[in-house]
Amino acid sequence: NRKTVAVLPGDGIGPEVLDAALPVIEALGLPLDLEFGDIGWECWRAEGNPVPDRTWDLIGRSDAVLLGATTSKPRREALAELAPELRESAPQYLSPIIQLRQRLDLFANLRPVENYLGGGTPYRFCVVRENTEGLYAGLDWNHVPDGMWPLVAEHPNVRRSGRPGSTAGIRLQTSHGLDRILRFAFETARAHGHERVTLADKPNVLRQSSAYVLERLEAIAADYPEIPFEVLNVDAVALWMARRPERFGVIVAENMFGDILSDLGGGVMGGLGLAPSANIGEKGNYFEPVHGSAPAMAGRGRANPAAAFLTIGLMLEHLGLQDAAGSIQDAVRHVTRRRDRVTYDLGGSATTTEAAQAVLDACREV
Amino acid sequence: NRKTVAVLPGDGIGPEVLDAALPVIEALGLPLDLEFGDIGWECWRAEGNPVPDRTWDLIGRSDAVLLGATTSKPRREALAELAPELRESAPQYLSPIIQLRQRLDLFANLRPVENYLGGGTPYRFCVVRENTEGLYAGLDWNHVPDGMWPLVAEHPNVRRSGRPGSTAGIRLQTSHGLDRILRFAFETARAHGHERVTLADKPNVLRQSSAYVLERLEAIAADYPEIPFEVLNVDAVALWMARRPERFGVIVAENMFGDILSDLGGGVMGGLGLAPSANIGEKGNYFEPVHGSAPAMAGRGRANPAAAFLTIGLMLEHLGLQDAAGSIQDAVRHVTRRRDRVTYDLGGSATTTEAAQAVLDACREV
Ligand SMILES: CC(C)[C@H](C(=O)O)[C@@H](O)C(=O)O
Ligand SMILES: CC(C)[C@H](C(=O)O)[C@@H](O)C(=O)O
Numbered sequence: 001n002r003k004t005v006a007v008l009p010g011d012g013i014g015p016e017v018l019d020a021a022l023p024v025i026e027a028l029g030l031p032l033d034l035e036f037g038d039i040g041w042e043c044w045r046a047e048g049n050p051v052p053d054r055t056w057d058l059i060g061r062s063d064a065v066l067l068g069a070t071t072s073k074p075r076r077e078a079l080a081e082l083a084p085e086l087r088e089s090a091p092q093y094l095s096p097i098i099q100l101r102q103r104l105d106l107f108a109n110l111r112p113v114e115n116y117l118g119g120g121t122p123y124r125f126c127v128v129r130e131n132t133e134g135l136y137a138g139l140d141w142n143h144v145p146d147g148m149w150p151l152v153a154e155h156p157n158v159r160r161s162g163r164p165g166s167t168a169g170i171r172l173q174t175s176h177g178l179d180r181i182l183r184f185a186f187e188t189a190r191a192h193g194h195e196r197v198t199l200a201d202k203p204n205v206l207r208q209s210s211a212y213v214l215e216r217l218e219a220i221a222a223d224y225p226e227i228p229f230e231v232l233n234v235d236a237v238a239l240w241m242a243r244r245p246e247r248f249g250v251i252v253a254e255n256m257f258g259d260i261l262s263d264l265g266g267g268v269m270g271g272l273g274l275a276p277s278a279n280i281g282e283k284g285n286y287f288e289p290v291h292g293s294a295p296a297m298a299g300r301g302r303a304n305p306a307a308a309f310l311t312i313g314l315m316l317e318h319l320g321l322q323d324a325a326g327s328i329q330d331a332v333r334h335v336t337r338r339r340d341r342v343t344y345d346l347g348g349s350a351t352t353t354e355a356a357q358a359v360l361d362a363c364r365e366v
Numbered sequence: 367n368r369k370t371v372a373v374l375p376g377d378g379i380g381p382e383v384l385d386a387a388l389p390v391i392e393a394l395g396l397p398l399d400l401e402f403g404d405i406g407w408e409c410w411r412a413e414g415n416p417v418p419d420r421t422w423d424l425i426g427r428s429d430a431v432l433l434g435a436t437t438s439k440p441r442r443e444a445l446a447e448l449a450p451e452l453r454e455s456a457p458q459y460l461s462p463i464i465q466l467r468q469r470l471d472l473f474a475n476l477r478p479v480e481n482y483l484g485g486g487t488p489y490r491f492c493v494v495r496e497n498t499e500g501l502y503a504g505l506d507w508n509h510v511p512d513g514m515w516p517l518v519a520e521h522p523n524v525r526r527s528g529r530p531g532s533t534a535g536i537r538l539q540t541s542h543g544l545d546r547i548l549r550f551a552f553e554t555a556r557a558h559g560h561e562r563v564t565l566a567d568k569p570n571v572l573r574q575s576s577a578y579v580l581e582r583l584e585a586i587a588a589d590y591p592e593i594p595f596e597v598l599n600v601d602a603v604a605l606w607m608a609r610r611p612e613r614f615g616v617i618v619a620e621n622m623f624g625d626i627l628s629d630l631g632g633g634v635m636g637g638l639g640l641a642p643s644a645n646i647g648e649k650g651n652y653f654e655p656v657h658g659s660a661p662a663m664a665g666r667g668r669a670n671p672a673a674a675f676l677t678i679g680l681m682l683e684h685l686g687l688q689d690a691a692g693s694i695q696d697a698v699r700h701v702t703r704r705r706d707r708v709t710y711d712l713g714g715s716a717t718t719t720e721a722a723q724a725v726l727d728a729c730r731e732v
Binding site for chain 1: 441461464501502505508511512514516517521524526531543568570571575577600602604606607622632634636
């Protein structure tokens with residue numbers, strides 16, 4: 001009953017953190033076959049496509065996808081780095097991870113936040129971010145498009161700016177998108193014993209859409225009578241994450257709100273070096289550290305491999321290997337609390353490899 | 367050369383924090399005439415209008431408006447609390463502060479963040495939030511409106527949800543709105559000696575609109591060659607505000623991003639009890655603590671008056687009374703650092719009145 005894992009190291013610090021953390025799979029003797037594939041910036045520059053067809057094939061035949069990191073640049077910069085002969089034929093540049101989320105319909109982005117460093121109040125919550133709609137629906141225009149024009153034309157700023165000076169984007173929320181992410185939030189709370197589900201929204205400003213979201217929330221919550229829920233303003237959630245993270249269980253949010261809150265979760269934890277993520281749908285998944293590719297740091301052996309370990313942990317949970325996942329999490333907790341073999345971002349001086357070795361050692365001990 | 371200040375205590379803890387802080391105006395012997403007016407929840411319940419006409423008149427003849435706090439509830443709750451005979455004729459309920467911002471065109475929301483509590487690295491930056499467009503343009507629908515329908519109909523989630531199950535809002539950004547807020551950001555950096563202007567945006571996702579915002583940023587920045595600027599992802603700004611607030615000078619952001627980041631600023635500072643705000647336009651202004659009306663806390667003498675003092679400070683700066691503003695800020699710094707007469711939110715046990723007295727005493731000393 002072996003499983004196949006597609007390993008896509010990507011670019012920047014992606015390859016080095018995966019290199020450092022992957023040995024844990026052998027160390028724990030897990031029944032996984034790793035197959036390596038290409039993704040990211042180098043593919044874009046060489047082939048005009050950050051996710052080549054062979055990688056989609058590999059993903060298609062894998063049980064899980066483990067991603068290192070990929071660089072996402074704005075279109076202008078991305079095109080500038082492309083060989084001229086590729087510029088014509090290249091598909092419109094789109095961040096590889098956005099492509100994965102869209103094409104595989106990975107609607108749930110799960111980002112656990114925990115006081116791994118110890119000190120202060122313990123906390124453990126997660127951000128469940130909707131991953132397929134909201135402000136990320138790909139509906140964004142330099143100039144207001146035709147059908148939308150009558151809707152915005154009377155706004156005082158539009159009247160003074162004229163059409164060429166007015167840009168707009170759509171924040172889309174649908175029953176399909178809402179119901180599945182809300183259900184995922186309650187399921188996560190149930191599975192991980194979180195006390196409460198908090199919807200981070202903005203009902204006193206986005207009155208119409210929020211009223212609809214609340215309707216869906218109440219409908220879904222009815223299936224989870226044992227789990228209390230609340231709606232908080234997204235700004236208040238940001239504030240309280242910084243002040244009293246222990247008050248949260250599962251925070252569920254629209255794509256962009258979830259993006260902001262989950263990065264903030266990294267900040268609360270003491271940096272993205274400790275932040276893993278799972279992107280999950282019916283048809284696929286991928287797991288990656290929340291930190292980006294950090295090109296300026298690549299190749300210097302300074303990147304923290306902890307997020308990669310925790311990401312592997314999330315993947316193992318998803319594959320039903322809960323015990324192994326627990327061992328990895330315990331090992332990371334053990335090492336980060338002692339702080340003697342941690343990387344510079346946590347105040348240590350260990351290299352990526354040394355810090356990874358500390359976790360591997362702890363995996364054997366704990 | 368006396369100035370008129372409209373004082374609108376509002377509801378919840380608004381009246382008590384203003385009561386406590388207002389004596390500083392007399393204590394410093396400032397040439398201001400205070401005129402009190404009504405706003406907020408009580409007006410809504412009694413008159414079906416949270417900002418009565420007489421209050422607009424008062425605002426119209428004042429040089430500055432000082433607000434305590436007002437309650438903003440979602441429409442459903444707001445209507446439920448209205449006497450039945452008012453429900454028919456009442457204008458659509460809209461948060462009083464959103465009304466002030468819209469009707470007076472108060473495009474800039476300035477929210478300074480500073481390490482008032484001391485301890486750790488000193489920092490002092492501010493969030494400049496656009497206040498009249500973005501996701502707050504009032505363009506939000508329960509069901510996708512006609513003209514917009516063809517734009518969203520092909521989205522996979524919309525196809526599965528149908529029209530009744532699809533909600534949408536517009537995030538609007540215009541040259542008029544962008545240019546004035548960006549200019550305000552650079553002017554603030556110049557006036558307050560901030561090192562850098564950071565635009566918090568999402569260029570790798572909201573590609574079209576962000577490209578336009580960047581164009582405007584580059585155009586406006588050309589008038590301020592001595593002030594460096596950068597564009598960061600809004601999620602990264604949230605993370606770094608929590609991790610290294612000292613890296614920021616002026617952060618400028620679209621309305622909703624600015625809402626989240628400035629509340630987070632309150633969290634970073636140690637709570638909204640220390641967060642003041644200025645809402646400024648060509649035709650008017652209002653100054654208010656960032657904390658809300660906190661109805662559950664009202665009347666218990668526990669609210670921190672510091673934000674109200676700092677808000678009065680911002681108002682005095684705006685009225686050209688820089689020295690008095692500086693004295694108030696120094697007094698608040700002095701008291702919060704010593705921590706002996708502060709309210710419970712800062713770990714003390716002083717009442718609102720006692721904490722205010724400490725600031726008033728310090729104003730005389732420093
Ligand atoms: C790289 C970017 C497109 C991505 C996002 O905004 O979703 C990243 O910030 C993340 O949070 O995974
Ligand atoms: C009360 C609410 C409408 C308001 C806002 O979202 O702007 C508040 O959160 C603020 O930040 O001033």
